[in-house]
Amino acid sequence: MALSKLDNLYRQVILDHSAHPHHHGHLQQATNEIELRNPTCGDVLQLEVAVADGKISDVAFSGDGCTISQASASMMTDAVIGKTPAEAEQMVQVFSEMIIGDKPNLDLTVLGDASILEGVAKFPARIKCATLAWKALNNALTGDDGKGMAHLLSSHEE
Amino acid sequence: MGKNLNDIRADFPILDQQVNDEPLVYLDNAATTQKPKAVVEALTHYYYNDNANVHRGVHTLAERATEDFEAAREKVRAFINARSTKEVLFTRGTTTSLNWIAASYGEANITVGDEIVISYMEHHSNLVPWQQLALRKQATLKYIKMNADGTLDMADAQQQITDKTKIVAIAQVSNVLGVVNPIKELAKLAHQHGAVMVADGAQSLPNMPVDVQDLDCDFLAFSGHKMLGPTGIGGLYAKEDLLNAMEPIEFGGEMIDFVNLFDSSWSELPWKFEAGTPDISGAIGLGAAIDYLNQFGMAAVQEHEQKLVNYVLPKLLAIDGLTVYGPHDPAKHTGVIAFNLEGLHPHDLATGLDMEGVAVRAGHHCAQPLMKYLNVPATARASFYIYNTKADADRLVDSIVATKEFFKNGTI
Structure with a gap:
């Protein structure tokens, strides 16, 4: 039965993160904030980042989304707290390359739990769900308001 | 049949x-339908045998291409029961058709304080063109509510459509709720207040008999690809007197009568609106799709x-x-x-x-x-x-x- 293939996408860790997301909510004092949308499926993600002493001291996310986008956001927050913005941007790069799936020998240890989202590469329609939080992080850190990113996050509508 | x-x-x-x-x-299928062999073969046949530009050649292929293209227009006319092929414009699809109405009829007829009435269930293509027109003209965009079961609230329609209303634009079939909206009744209401009725036929033409004379709508927009035809072709029906009064949206070849250095005159209907080389194969494919549907x-x-x-x-x-x-x-x-x-x-x-x-x-x-x-x-x-x-x-x-x-x- 073909539903068994879903196990590659919806691993238990992913379902757990989605059901009980880490760092979900709002920060008292955010230094960077952004809202990104995935117009294809209606997902909305608000991300708040606090940078102190050259490091990401805290992150929080909120919004609506599917299992993959919520789990990915939760895993991302776990992975980047304590990192410098430059390190975090490097992680965004590794995550993107992992999801695109065309580099076989990528070192994924830096991603923590998020490396389990590697299976999303086999589900092209869901790549944008997994990358939404990471693109939000990248944009929050680089000051891009995300409006120029629409082409990366959306696909054509009917 | x-x-x-x-x-x-x-x-x-x-x-x-x-x-x-x-x-x-x-x-x-509400996004796009699959294509029967008959439609794909019509496209192949056209490109293998008849391909030429339309309306301007003296040679035999140009004559054949023109004949097939205009025959497809006649098929669309009969399919929706328009009075004449002058009322049937080929466009890229529903979105283009609705944008044309807003850009031509809307631009000329909407002024400050006028009302455009749509519903909460409209597809973005029957919403954003009116929203933007209203913003440009400082007109008011109004929404008709739904009943609890998702059908259009006709009591609210009576409230929303007033003597200030110039355009009423409603989908005949909702692409989400699956309801059929009473276009005939809405058209009557619109006309009582001196407004025109625009019907979005994207989800209705593929699925039910549609008769523009019976509905008495002033405009009807539709897409070929949702009714077995190719992507990139669709249509706009409009009453002939409205089209005569409307300005073309695009200018160039095909749509002109005489071109002088400093002014031009337009070709007659329907070609006045069809600037440039049209989607000839698409129209022929749409004609084949209509033939296919007409079998049943x-x-x-x-x-x-x-x-x-x-x-x-x-x-x-x-x-x-x-x-x-x-x-x-x-x-x-x-x-x-x-x-x-x-x-x-x-x-x-x-x-x-x-x-x-x-x-x-x-x-x-x-x-x-x-x-x-x-x-x-x-x-x-x-x-x-x-x-x-x-x-x-x-x-x-x-x-x-x-x-x-x-x-x-x-x-x-």
Whole structure:
């Protein structure tokens, strides 16, 4: 039965993160904030980042989304707290390359739990769900308001 | 009308394939339909035998291409019962058609304080052009509400449409709720107040008999690709006196009568609006799609779809935790059925169904204001067409149940 293939996408860790997301909510004092949308499926993600002493001291996310986008956001927050913005941007790069799936020998240890989202590469329609939080992080850190990113996050509508 | 709708699968080669190791069940017809061999062969035949530019050649191929192109226009005219082919413009599709009305008729007739009335269930293509026109002209955009079952609230329509209303623009069939809106009644109401009636026929033309004279709408927009035709071709019907008064949207070749150095005059209808080389093969393909549908007759197409809805809607409603949007009475529901499974994002549900070979849409269906009205971020949507069967309906129901079980039990 073909539903068994879903196990590659919806691993238990992913379902757990989605059901009980880490760092979900709002920060008292955010230094960077952004809202990104995935117009294809209606997902909305608000991300708040606090940078102190050259490091990401805290992150929080909120919004609506599917299992993959919520789990990915939760895993991302776990992975980047304590990192410098430059390190975090490097992680965004590794995550993107992992999801695109065309580099076989990528070192994924830096991603923590998020490396389990590697299976999303086999589900092209869901790549944008997994990358939404990471693109939000990248944009929050680089000051891009995300409006120029629409082409990366959306696909054509009917 | 001799051909039987129960025996047409072989006309659609694309349906005969495995997706994720399961036989494909294609239920995304409201987004686009599959194409029968007859349509694909019409395109091939045109390019292999008759290809030339239209309306300007003296040679034989140009004559044949022109004849086929204009024959396709006549097929569209007959299909919607327009009075004359002067009232049938070829466009890229519904979106272009609606934009043309806003850019030409709207631009010339809307002023400060006028009202444009639409509904909460409109597709973005029958919403954003009016919203932008209203912004440009400082006009007021008004929305007609829905009843609790998703049907249009006609009492509210009576309130919203006033003597200040200049345009009423409503979908004949909703691409999310599956309801049929009473265009004839709305047109009457619009005309009583001196407004024009714009019908978005994108979801109605493929599925039911549509007669523009009976509806008495002033404009009707539609897309070819949602009714077995190729992508990139569609149409705009408008009453001849309106088209005569309207300015062209685009200028160039094909649409001119005489061009002088400092002014020009326009070609007659319908060519006045068709600047540049048109989508000749697309129009011919659309003509072939209409021929294909006419083998059965649109009443039979509608009946086939209604039988499937009568069969599948109660089964869907019986699934614990499944919400169906729009009317729960099958008699009020077309083959477009939007739904959500409790506790599961529609995108996750659609991926589950895809693994079972069942193709449905998940998202906001280009109807963000409607999603907000329904208070959901998105929905899944199954939409049936002439080649779908009760077996397809069963596969949908079984796959939803299997996906629900998968997520309930967790995995690995």
